[in-house]
Amino acid sequence: MSVGQFVTVAMVSWLPRAYGAWAVFSGLLQLAYAVRRGRRSGTQWGMLSSGARSALAGVLVSSEAMGAVYFVIAGCWWAVGGFRHKRTETS
Numbered sequence: 001m002s003v004g005q006f007v008t009v010a011m012v013s014w015l016p017r018a019y020g021a022w023a024v025f026s027g028l029l030q031l032a033y034a035v036r037r038g039r040r041s042g043t044q045w046g047m048l049s050s051g052a053r054s055a056l057a058g059v060l061v062s063s064e065a066m067g068a069v070y071f072v073i074a075g076c077w078w079a080v081g082g083f084r085h086k087r088t089e090t091s
Helices: 003-041 045-062 064-090
Strands: none
Touching (some): 003 045, 045 064
């Protein structure tokens, strides 16, 4: 294995873990901010949900196979929700 190939493999295997760590960190910050803000102006359900999903996605992305499963499930969930919302708007 050449040095260039070694560096490429190291970068590619490191990238999902870095992304996962960032997602966990930002999700936890978002959760903390939602709780703090919720005390003053009511519960921030959207922000709580988003922070929890981000933290969960970060944990799952750190193990690449589980991250792919999470994003497939989340994509299907959002697509079905969008179709339901669109159907209720037209009726």
